[in-house]
Amino acid sequence: MKRVKKTKYVGKAGIPMILVPGGSIKKNTGSWRVWKPSIDLEKCKRCRQCFLACPEGAITYDKGYPVIDYDHCKGCLLCYEVCPFKAINKEREGEEA
Amino acid sequence: MLTANKAVAWGARLAKPDFVPNFPITPQTEIIEVMADWLADGQMKTKFIPMESEHSVLSAAIAGSAIGSRVFTATSSQGLMLMSELLPIASGLRTPIVMANVSRGLAAPIVLGVDHNDILAMRDFGWVQFHCETCQEVLDSMLIAFKVSENDNVMLPSLVNLDGFVLSFTREPVEIPDPKSVSKFLPERKMPYPFSRQPMAIHPAVLEGEMYTFYRNQVHLAMQNSVAVIEAAFKDFAKTFGRHHVFCEEFMLKGADYVLVTIGSITTQAKAAVRELRKRGRKVGLVKLRVVRPFPAKLLAKLLSRAKAVGVLDRNISPGEGGILYPEVVSALYASKKRPPVCCFITGLGGKEVPFEEFEYMFEALKTAQKKGQGWTELIETEHDKKIVKSMLKEALGHEVKLD
Numbered sequence: 001m002k003r004v005k006k007t008k009y010v011g012k013a014g015i016p017m018i019l020v021p022g023g024s025i026k027k028n029t030g031s032w033r034v035w036k037p038s039i040d041l042e043k044c045k046r047c048r049q050c051f052l053a054c055p056e057g058a059i060t061y062d063k064g065y066p067v068i069d070y071d072h073c074k075g076c077l078l079c080y081e082v083c084p085f086k087a088i089n090k091e092r093e094g095e096e097a
Numbered sequence: 098m099l100t101a102n103k104a105v106a107w108g109a110r111l112a113k114p115d116f117v118p119n120f121p122i123t124p125q126t127e128i129i130e131v132m133a134d135w136l137a138d139g140q141m142k143t144k145f146i147p148m149e150s151e152h153s154v155l156s157a158a159i160a161g162s163a164i165g166s167r168v169f170t171a172t173s174s175q176g177l178m179l180m181s182e183l184l185p186i187a188s189g190l191r192t193p194i195v196m197a198n199v200s201r202g203l204a205a206p207i208v209l210g211v212d213h214n215d216i217l218a219m220r221d222f223g224w225v226q227f228h229c230e231t232c233q234e235v236l237d238s239m240l241i242a243f244k245v246s247e248n249d250n251v252m253l254p255s256l257v258n259l260d261g262f263v264l265s266f267t268r269e270p271v272e273i274p275d276p277k278s279v280s281k282f283l284p285e286r287k288m289p290y291p292f293s294r295q296p297m298a299i300h301p302a303v304l305e306g307e308m309y310t311f312y313r314n315q316v317h318l319a320m321q322n323s324v325a326v327i328e329a330a331f332k333d334f335a336k337t338f339g340r341h342h343v344f345c346e347e348f349m350l351k352g353a354d355y356v357l358v359t360i361g362s363i364t365t366q367a368k369a370a371v372r373e374l375r376k377r378g379r380k381v382g383l384v385k386l387r388v389v390r391p392f393p394a395k396l397l398a399k400l401l402s403r404a405k406a407v408g409v410l411d412r413n414i415s416p417g418e419g420g421i422l423y424p425e426v427v428s429a430l431y432a433s434k435k436r437p438p439v440c441c442f443i444t445g446l447g448g449k450e451v452p453f454e455e456f457e458y459m460f461e462a463l464k465t466a467q468k469k470g471q472g473w474t475e476l477i478e479t480e481h482d483k484k485i486v487k488s489m490l491k492e493a494l495g496h497e498v499k500l501d
Contacts, residue, residue: 007311009318011249027304 025072029056033075035090039066043087050079050088099271101264102127104232105171105197105257107271108239110135111279112195115166116144118157123209124261125173125199151176155183155194162192162254165288167243170194173261174201174215181219187254188223188316190300193246193286194254195239196224200361201261202447210448211260213361213413217389217421223316225255225323226390228360232269234387235259237340240274240283244330247286250322260362262448274338282337324391344393345400346385349375353382355463356404357456358397358426360386363412363445370456381460389422394429401426402435406463406472412445419443419474438466441474455479 039050050066051059058073059066068079080088099107105128109117119129135141144161148154151172162168172180177198187194202212216226225245227238235257242255259265274282304312331342348364349371350356359367364385374381384400386393401407407430411420418424423441430436442459445451455477466472483500490498 007314009250009315009322011252011315011319011322 028071029074030069030071033070033073033093035075035077035080036070036093037068037073037075037077037080037088037090039068040087040089041065043085045085045087047084049082049084053078053082098268099232099236099273100127100266100268101229101232101235101259102199102266103131104236104271105239105259106131106135107273108236108257109169109195109197110141111274111276112167112169112240112243112283113280113285114143114169114195116146116158116161116168118146118148118154118161118168118170120148120151120154120172120176122151122173122176124201124265125171125176125197127265128171128197128199151179152183155180155187155196158194158196159183159187159190159192162187162194163190165286167247167286168192168194169196171197171199173199174203174212177215177219178203181222184219184222184224184254186300189312191252191316191319192254193243193252195242195246195257196254197235197239197257197259199259199261199265208447209261211263211362211412211445212447213258213411213421216256216258217413219256220390220421223253223320224390225251225253225320225327225388226258227255227388228258228386229260229264230362230364230385232264232267232271233340234342235264236271236273237334237338237342238387240279241327241330241334241342244283244333245323245327248323248326248330251319251326253316253319253323258361264362272340278337282333320391324393327388327391342387344386344388345396346387347400348383348385350382350384350400352380353403354380354405354467355408355460356382356384356401356406357408357410357459358384358386358401358422359410360389360422361412363410363451366451366453367410367456370453373453374457374460379460386422389425392425392429394425394432397426398429398433401430401437402433404437406467407437407439408459408463408466409439409441410445410459411441411443414443414446414476423474438470438472440466440472442477443475444477449482452479 046064056072058069080090121129136145154170158168158170198216200211200213200216202208203214229235229238238257242257246255335341348368357367367383371381371383409423409426411422413421415421420441420443427439
């Protein structure tokens with residue numbers, strides 16, 4: 001093994017804290033999912049409750065309507081629980097109709 | 098005259114924390130009570146939230162610190178244990194929280210007296226650890242801890258440790274620094290990397306080993322950096338307030354053949370014993386450690402290598418091994434050319450009294466260690482201790498129990 005130069009303290013260069021938008025982009029946490037939420041856009045009233053509830057920051061917006069990022073949605077179903085209009089359905093991963 | 102608990106509260110008040118999540122536990126409760134009193138009559142302003150457990154307290158503290166506020170909290174023994182899951186998270190996320198820990202023994206059996214097993218169990222979690230002997234040291238350490246933690250080169254949380262009962266409820270004369278010089282010594286916290294552009298989450302889901310190694314290494318390097326930062330803070334403190342603090346305090350070390358290493362409040366008793374033994378013409382001395390993480394190994398080795406035998410007074414026990422401080426002192430000495438034999442004396446567990454006779458015995462044992470050229474680990478039991486245990490067991494079981 002070739003020896004490499006030791007990493008220095010980089011606090012001043014800007015990485016002392018672990019800051020990442022919405023969990024880890026590189027980590028495909030979507031593969032952990034057992035239950036998959038899906039949004040019924042016909043019932044959706046665009047109230048944004050699901051967006052607020054998502055602990056992974058995996059819900060974004062497209063023309064006012066919520067979109068789930070399935071690469072990072074862990075399937076916790078908080079969005080399904082909070083939706084006041086029952087516009088979010090759940091199904092077991094891999095069993096979609 | 099302040100108790101050490103009140104000194105902690107004063108330290109926190111002077112540092113003007115933005116956020117104080119809290120949960121009471123004996124013997125730390127007085128800190129929270131005093132602060133609540135001040136809040137009630139408007140002498141202090143902070144976000145003060147009593148929470149449902151210590152686990153929640155440190156979770157909230159981490160969140161508060163991560164968004165740039167100055168956070169203080171305090172706990173003790175079992176509470177610190179409940180927090181333990183979050184201690185390495187606080188250091189990994191580089192949140193400069195300052196927490197006071199009032200040392201108390203760990204259950205079972207349940208005990209309230211001082212014992213360092215709680216704080217020393219948290220040794221490897223990336224928190225800077227200050228240990229205090231007097232109430233004045235407690236107040237001063239609070240301010241120093243904030244200054245060190247919030248330094249760009251450190252950005253690590255700090256624990257200020259004071260001994261339960263012996264210190265926490267003992268009134269001593271304490272000089273309270275004036276708020277103006279405090280704000281000069283400890284300006285408002287500046288968050289170097291604010292959440293400016295977008296909502297951010299900190300603490301990613303899972304990073305692989307390489308990234309984990311990188312971040313933990315950064316904590317390690319920051320802890321190494323903190324040596325210089327603490328040194329500078331001690332100097333700055335002496336300049337501003339005129340009180341001197343050092344990593345290792347020397348006491349009657351000149352010409353001392355037999356040296357005892359201590360932390361915390363037992364140092365005061367040990368000092369009295371050393372003074373008495375010096376009067377009787379014995380060449381004894383003492384070194385008190387003020388900072389356990391980062392461990393001042395080189396400095397300690399320099400101070401101890403002149404001795405003929407060294408004793409480490411451990412007010413804690415790592416079952417099966419012995420004292421927790423002992424291996425640290427031994428490994429510090431290993432690199433030096435002159436290596437005196439080192440003994441480990443375990444005593445004072447759970448707040449047990451340590452009378453003069455025990456110190457006399459320790460220094461006598463060090464003489465034997467010098468002759469043998471080898472140290473050992475020993476839990477000190479006295480006739481008096483055994484008598485108490487025997488009478489308690491007799492009461493519980495209804496018959497005499499042979500202990501030896």
